[in-house]
Amino acid sequence: MNKYYYWVLVMGLSALMGCSSSVNKSTDILQMRLGGEPSVLNPILSTDVPSSEVGGLIFDGLFHVNSDLQLEANLITTYNVSEDHLVYTFSLKPDVKWHDGHPFTSEDVVFTFNKILDPSTNTVRRSNYIINQKPILFEATGPLEVTVSLPQPFSPFLLHMGMGILPKHLLEGVDINTATFNRQPVGLGPFKFHSWHSSQFVRLKRNEDYHRGEVRVAEIIQKIIPDQNTALVSLERGEIDRAGIPAKDVPRYRDQPELDIYEYYDLVYTYLGFNLKHPIFSNTQIRQAIAYALDRQIMIDSVLKGMGQEAHLPSSPLLWSYPEDDRIKKYAYNPEKSRAILAQEGFVLNAKTGMLEKEGVPFKFTIITNKGNKDREKICQLIQQFLKEVGIHVDIQLMEWSAFLKVVNAYKDPKEYDAVVLGWSLGLDPDLYAIWHSSQYPRGFNFIGYQNPQVDRLIEQGRQALQQSTRREIYAQAYQAITQDAGYVFLYIPQSIVGMNKRVKGLSKPGPAGLMNRIEEIYLVE
């Protein structure tokens, strides 16, 4: 699009008219953007980002994730773990009140987790509280004491105890799936729900009685602005105080006097995944050869305008579980090595076509990805070019998201695709079960069909070991095997870029846990 030209036109016109900009700027009201309409303001039901952006301010959990991505006690004073690591006892903070003034007790905690376990609740979080088909048992052993019994040790468990707690006195005997509560929630968090105008804005008011202390901002208005470009103009005009900025627009916003730009690495990675049941890609050597043929830095420079880092394994350097650098197998760009491996595997260059062949069959395959994700489309084109240089012909097929899911999630073996470009988000816990355990194929997210008994064993051990140092070692070994096998070629971890109005103060250190980690400390100046 010739954005540049109309920009020049607009600049010219504005020079004639003299520009101005003034919007309602109260130091009491923080203005945020939501990228879409929230679905349900209920932490156990919601799955969409806007819902959790609103819900995260209204609801509080037993734990809080701080800006170092570590768990911190929130609604509890302490907790004890039995020696066999099966029984956890949580002591709740006393004198905490719901937004309606009702006291918070252990009954609320037990109610919340039992609601998740109730099969009639439309939640997708149930499996987090079921270990080996046995549910975790939650009991109120005192007004402020909750005892939780696990059927077997399970290390990701504490993270799941961070779930937002629901008020029993308002939801008991109500159909939680359709409750009006989901549109007028009452929580324990720093902000009280005030009003929600569908597709317009959500308005929250400060909880004067917040258990973590005084909340400095009196009110938050979260405006629903679906379009990214509109949101950027709103940010520039001061109609919202914070917005994500696409990499290509960063140079324009860097010089805006009223904005600060923050950058941090996201907990996501983009990869090229091979269908390991495919006759060619069942060969590890060939997968490695492809890994050597791709220059990740060029991908980052061209697709992300340099705002990203190379990925080498399914983890992020921001996480405690990330291994020491010398234990990571990196497939540095080396087309010569790639060609050598392919020659060793019996592929010969056909001088006429310039393509590799084996027994007269040319080496070609198709990469599928979802339509509409421009970054992934560009990545596919770059992969196509890099592989052409070593003599492999790549076709690209862009598919509508649901059609794409139908192919990769099809319940059959082998699945009908060659390779896929996709991204995964990373949880705070290093658990690799959902994507790398052999039981998650053909039904599950291990749709490449990765099956390595050693990795299976490590994943199972990792879920049961409780010492962080032990787990770190276990996962380092799992990562080594996974990268050695090259089922995925890990490509990059993108950067999130956030523009923030300078009037917003009290920010936490930039990171995936947000710039407003501890929203109660945020205040506005001017």
Place this chain on the structure above:
Amino acid sequence: MNNRRLLKIVLKRVLAAIPLMFGITLLSFMIMRLAPGDPVMMFTDPTITIQDMAQLRQNLGLDQPLVIQYFAWLKQVLQGNLGVSFISGKPVLEAILERLPATLLLSISSLVMILLITFPLGLFSGYFKGSIFDDTVTVFTFVGLSIPTFWLGLVLILLFSLELNWFPTAGFLDPYLFDAGLFAQAGSVLHHLCLPLLTIVIGGIAGLTRYYRFGIIGILNQDYIQAARARGISENRLLTRHAVKNAILPIITILGLSLPGLIGGSFVIEYIFSWPGMGQLGVNAVFSRDYPIIMGTILMSSTLIILGNLLADIVYVWVDPRISLSDA
């Protein structure tokens, strides 16, 4: 007597609409479900397990055979209940009704403005066919038609909101006027309405202007116009009395046909200007496979299509004695 006949015909039409509605809903239900994906499959998140998805599917009744799902839905509808959204748990009727005011405000005001602009424009273009005026109108309306809406919307935001600061960027009602009086709120809504309205009108005038232009050219070539001219009737009277009357007729059809469009909303406009209308509701429901909402909007718009056509036919009979409804 004439009125009784009309009533009979209307009644017949309404009765005929019942199997039609049944067919429309059944077909759209089946087509919608033939599309890959379902509301549960759209979560591709490694933290969500297959078991959870299967349970959710069962809770939503998606594991039942399609025909049974359709009749369950139909039974509900016949009891006056459109069901609840799969995604938000909100009653479908409520979800639709809360979007209606913003949608109607934008669509009716843009339709009225387009009609007010295009009718005289087309009329004069046609009457002065081949003149500089005609050519200028043609060029400008085509430019309006060719500019993509999303681009025009953004340019208008950059120009009138960011640079000139005349209008707010996007939205419907200023959140700060939440507690303000009715007039202040109405003023805020109208202020927010300007840019999306302008975007729609610029894009929308071309089609109808061309339509009226050809209409008037056709009429001016009719024998009765020639005859009137021959009788020495002034051009002024010729145009206002004889030609305009006939040229106005197609507006009825257009109004009838645009009735369902009035509540449909425009996704692109609503998306760019954060306008809380039906277009966003419908398109997002399709993306997330929120079947009850999709069916609710289909039911509503097909009712309006049938109603709009019927109304247009009746009004035609009233205004044009040459046309009569047949009860066949």
